[in-house]
Amino acid sequence: MIHITRRERFSSAHRLFVPEWSMEDNDDFFGACNNPNWHGHNYELFVTIKGEVNQQTGVLINLKDLSKILNEKVISKVDHKNLNTEVSFLKDCVTSAEMIAIRIWNEIEEPIRDLGAELYKVKLIETENNYVEYYG
Amino acid sequence: MIHITRRERFSSAHRLFVPEWSMEDNDDFFGACNNPNWHGHNYELFVTIKGEVNQQTGVLINLKDLSKILNEKVISKVDHKNLNTEVSFLKDCVTSAEMIAIRIWNEIEEPIRDLGAELYKVKLIETENNYVEYYG
Amino acid sequence: MIHITRRERFSSAHRLFVPEWSMEDNDDFFGACNNPNWHGHNYELFVTIKGEVNQQTGVLINLKDLSKILNEKVISKVDHKNLNTEVSFLKDCVTSAEMIAIRIWNEIEEPIRDLGAELYKVKLIETENNYVEYYG
Amino acid sequence: MIHITRRERFSSAHRLFVPEWSMEDNDDFFGACNNPNWHGHNYELFVTIKGEVNQQTGVLINLKDLSKILNEKVISKVDHKNLNTEVSFLKDCVTSAEMIAIRIWNEIEEPIRDLGAELYKVKLIETENNYVEYYG
């Protein structure tokens, strides 16, 4: 059993707020992240898959296939986008690092299984001081 | 003569476009950076000042004073903000890394001179693959 | 279940030695780290907590609260300090990365539980070539 | 129980290909990595061991001993070498990151056990976008 991780990056705008709350309550809870004019980040996405190494090829899967899935299912939809208004798989949720990681997991779990591997972890770095990890 | 550099960081939303141009022309030139719904970055700002070392204190200036200027004049105005619509010193310009660096220079050159040092360089990293440097 | 990690940093002096051992034995075992005049490091502390994401706010806890705990319980006590002589929670132990990580765990486990999350890991980077991880 | 990680680095040439396959099939599967004239990488190796902290010394083991094992068993054999033709423990396998990590595990597991610790993980970074982890 081996674990392989591929990094991809995207740069997006977002805002953290609960629509049912008042502006004051959102400011209290989310601080500057509640700015209605948006702010943004360079996100780093680390996707870890696991499985058995093919004894002939010496690899778990062809990394090009994993990168293709990540670009089709995630990066092309979030890079240089507004995470709150333009990303279908982030509809109806706060665009926190937690929720982005969970929703990315949901988008890629099945395509990765079709490759013959198992999704193990989605890690999302929002700033150099904060990151989240989701194991499904 | 010594050069000292202080790093500060900010996370902002922006959009690159020329208002006089059509949407198509802006797309051709700026690509995904022209998204009218914004995108964003974690910016890293490196400000380099130069001057003579004080022979008694062993330092050029007190770095706390430099950090205070950078926070008052720059970081508090751009962090978790929309660079196109909320930052007075970026009014009426494309919010490219080039223009942000030049305008930051203009904001801090005089306060740094008042500290007894000379502003030497403003370096702004937009992504791990791109940065600009401005020497005035 | 989600894991969230917050990074904090501190710069401290320390010395590695067993008080019951001779200077020679300490030199043999700890090498230059046994310098009685101290040496020091820029430490990086990564604290990982886990728990369920709040479905309304989209976050596990408010990271400001975690950061406040880390600063009150750890950073304010170790940053720009001598780890051997000035830190009450490091009394009576070798100030190895292992022991610092374990003692930091003991300081923050309960306050983090009071926040509604569970402490999962304390990771402490001493140099770019060495780090320790403690899971309780 | 504590986990300790030591980083070592090596710079090597290699080529990915299955000897039983045609050049065309290898090109299809491995792309540019199948270049018969070789290419190379700066590899970063992170070896994590685990065990109980010695209550007197405050450490799991003396890191100098771990570093010595890693240099004798791995780094001296792979650094500035051709991984396909010059490394005995990589004989008869594709020199993928997966296989290198697995074979390194086999080389160091026993010597680390002799130190009084248990090998927990071999992590091998091939490029900033790809790494593998092996847990035995």
Add this chain to the structure above:
Amino acid sequence: MIHITRRERFSSAHRLFVPEWSMEDNDDFFGACNNPNWHGHNYELFVTIKGEVNQQTGVLINLKDLSKILNEKVISKVDHKNLNTEVSFLKDCVTSAEMIAIRIWNEIEEPIRDLGAELYKVKLIETENNYVEYYG
């Protein structure tokens, strides 16, 4: 006047030796870098150009055009290649970081001038401990 830097990466095999020297003399001077079976690196290339910012677009040049030149003239020729035997612009020279940087300068100076900018610096990082800079 503004300076803009673009980073590109390539992974290559090479060997350092003077063909007119004996194996012993090359070993004495180049050490393990003289391995006739090759070794390799992940190179990081930082290309800095300078010029006036266009007052309408806010940028010096379109970075896509710079990236295209770097890929056509450099990266496509060196990435996953043997620098000693497969790269026409490195013919007849030692493939030291110094010579690679100088020869890259020669390949891209004119195309960058045709873009309306001036090549200012080629920086080449060979390992985290060594890099060269060439200013023409």
Add this chain to the structure above:
Amino acid sequence: MIHITRRERFSSAHRLFVPEWSMEDNDDFFGACNNPNWHGHNYELFVTIKGEVNQQTGVLINLKDLSKILNEKVISKVDHKNLNTEVSFLKDCVTSAEMIAIRIWNEIEEPIRDLGAELYKVKLIETENNYVEYYG
């Protein structure tokens, strides 16, 4: 003309204070850096030299010779030491990053000239947010 940079690292304890000042004045000016019980850092030292590339060897100088000078003249004297009390070339000065960089320059300028190169810059990183550069 080429510029070559070599990185070395050291971990040391120090304290910033002016002996002629009162404790209060030192606290006001240097803050926590005036802790009489010391604190410490992981310093990164980047030494840049310049000169003509030897047309036969393709290199400016043999980097092993530069590394040897840096280790003999600097690293062996400061690593795992107290910069205020144990380093002869830092006698009688505040151990600020500025003064350390200047004094390192004085220690290595002549030995580097003897190698046939010219010292161009000493860069000293004290934390990820602060560094100094000295050009002689």
